[in-house]
Amino acid sequence: MKKLQSVNGLNGEIPIPGDKSISHRSVMFGAIANGTTNVTGFLPGDDCLSTIACFKKLGVDIKQHEDSVIIEGKGIDGLVEPTEVLDVGNSGTTIRLMLGILTNTPFHSVLIGDHSIGKRPMQRVTKPLQAMGAAIEGRAEANFIPLSIRGGQAEGMAYTSPVASAQVKSAILLGGLQASGTTTVTEPHKSRDHTERMLKAFGVDVQVDGNTVSIRGGQSLRATAIEVPGDISSAAFFLVAGSIVPNSSLHLKKVGLNPTRTGILDVLHNMGACLEQLTVHGEEAEPFADLTVKTAALQATEVSGELIPRLIDEIPIIALAATQATGTTVIKDAAELKVKETNRIDTVVQELSKMGANIEATEDGMIIHGPTPLHGANVDSHGDHRIGMMLAVAASIAQGETILANSEAVTVSYPKFFAELERLTQN
Numbered sequence: 001m002k003k004l005q006s007v008n009g010l011n012g013e014i015p016i017p018g019d020k021s022i023s024h025r026s027v028m029f030g031a032i033a034n035g036t037t038n039v040t041g042f043l044p045g046d047d048c049l050s051t052i053a054c055f056k057k058l059g060v061d062i063k064q065h066e067d068s069v070i071i072e073g074k075g076i077d078g079l080v081e082p083t084e085v086l087d088v089g090n091s092g093t094t095i096r097l098m099l100g101i102l103t104n105t106p107f108h109s110v111l112i113g114d115h116s117i118g119k120r121p122m123q124r125v126t127k128p129l130q131a132m133g134a135a136i137e138g139r140a141e142a143n144f145i146p147l148s149i150r151g152g153q154a155e156g157m158a159y160t161s162p163v164a165s166a167q168v169k170s171a172i173l174l175g176g177l178q179a180s181g182t183t184t185v186t187e188p189h190k191s192r193d194h195t196e197r198m199l200k201a202f203g204v205d206v207q208v209d210g211n212t213v214s215i216r217g218g219q220s221l222r223a224t225a226i227e228v229p230g231d232i233s234s235a236a237f238f239l240v241a242g243s244i245v246p247n248s249s250l251h252l253k254k255v256g257l258n259p260t261r262t263g264i265l266d267v268l269h270n271m272g273a274c275l276e277q278l279t280v281h282g283e284e285a286e287p288f289a290d291l292t293v294k295t296a297a298l299q300a301t302e303v304s305g306e307l308i309p310r311l312i313d314e315i316p317i318i319a320l321a322a323t324q325a326t327g328t329t330v331i332k333d334a335a336e337l338k339v340k341e342t343n344r345i346d347t348v349v350q351e352l353s354k355m356g357a358n359i360e361a362t363e364d365g366m367i368i369h370g371p372t373p374l375h376g377a378n379v380d381s382h383g384d385h386r387i388g389m390m391l392a393v394a395a396s397i398a399q400g401e402t403i404l405a406n407s408e409a410v411t412v413s414y415p416k417f418f419a420e421l422e423r424l425t426q427n
């Protein structure tokens with residue numbers, strides 16, 4: 001629980017913690033590569049630590065200290081049958097991508113996770129991986145944990161995904177690594193492409209044609225060094241805070257700018273935010289740059305269509321920005337929010353309403369009328385890190401005290417979030 005007050009301004013520099021999606025993949029791909037992979041800028045958040053713990057149980061030697069990780073990979077054939085269950089904690093990325101990797105291993109593994117993971121649908125990956133040959137069982141026809149998997153002799157397939165999901169795309173591509181023939185995934189809109197970029201860095205031939213990605217079976221990964229840029233999904237909380245908290249001026253260091261992730265910048269530009277991007281680095285693998293933001297008067301906008309997968313995790317904080325914008329903001333085509341750590345349509349609407357927001361839920365998004373002054377309230381993250389951080393930013397512009405229950409959920413993706421928020425109020 002945290003007691004939070006409004007603040008007079010947020011000022012200073014923020015080192016943005018490592019990208020969660022890229023951190024997961026650096027450990028997973030390092031674990032199935034041949035040789036030593038050195039990772040810098042790793043995110044030591046709970047989700048990525050769950051990924052490390054799972055691969056240690058699969059026999060991989062991994063040393064992690066703060067944001068550096070050393071992984072001694074012995075190839076995908078070097079993984080060994082785990083004698084304990086693999087616990088993914090709160091992490092959807094861990095369980096779905098691991099199911100893809102374990103489609104290649106001829107031994108038995110059991111995957112579990114926390115209460116939230118227990119409610120998240122897994123058939124979106126277990127069905128196609130079963131079709132490729134993996135023996136997967138679980139509750140409700142392998143839709144929910146606990147799941148057991150025995151892989152080994154997969155066959156490549158061409159799969160058209162009904163959802164734009166990098167977890168689905170990545171799981172199937174990883175399932176195709178040792179499969180016979182070629183595995184192809186087509187999605188309705190392009191989702192984040194960190195798997196494609198990083199597999200290439202590990203020496204794998206990956207073909208990308210629009211929204212279709214293909215991988216030839218029988219390829220192995222060669223260890224490499226990975227430099228993880230800052231997570232734009234974590235930066236988003238300070239991009240919005242810097243825009244809506246009066247008298248703010250923030251400098252965000254080393255923010256990842258992969259174009260499949262930068263929807264939040266497009267939205268904030270449309271809303272009239274005062275954002276600047278400094279020199280871009282790392283163009284080849286994963287581009288990144290410093291960003292600055294200052295307080296500005298925001299206008300309402302529409303968020304829909306192919307923009308959605310480019311900002312899916314930022315919708316809670318965009319909804320907060322919309323409560324302070326002039327006009328009606330419509331967010332649609334975002335039904336995927338219902339199957340995240342919480343039903344993020346319901347939790348955003350429920351919690352922001354308690355603070356005085358004029359916000360309503362729709363089937364696939366929300367409608368927000370602004371600007372509305374917010375007031376302190378008893379709110380709850382519901383164990384969802386992104387809801388917790390959004391509510392803490394809301395509290396910093398609300399009149400009166402806000403009491404945030406289950407605030408510790410933020411350690412899933414941003415362990416130092418509250419310390420940073422407090423530090424920036426003292427400048």
Ligand SMILES: O=C(O)C1=C[C@@H](OP(=O)(O)O)[C@@H](O)[C@H](O)C1
Nearest residue numbers: 021093164165166167168312313
């Ligand atoms: O592949 C990834 O690293 C992720 C993909 C997204 O999920 P979906 O693929 O389910 O959209 C995103 O919400 C999640 O935070 C991380």
Ligand SMILES: C=C(OP(=O)(O)O)C(=O)O
Nearest residue numbers: 090091092093313340341
């Ligand atoms: C949805 C998220 O992560 P995951 O699916 O990996 O649990 C998130 O970080 O917002």
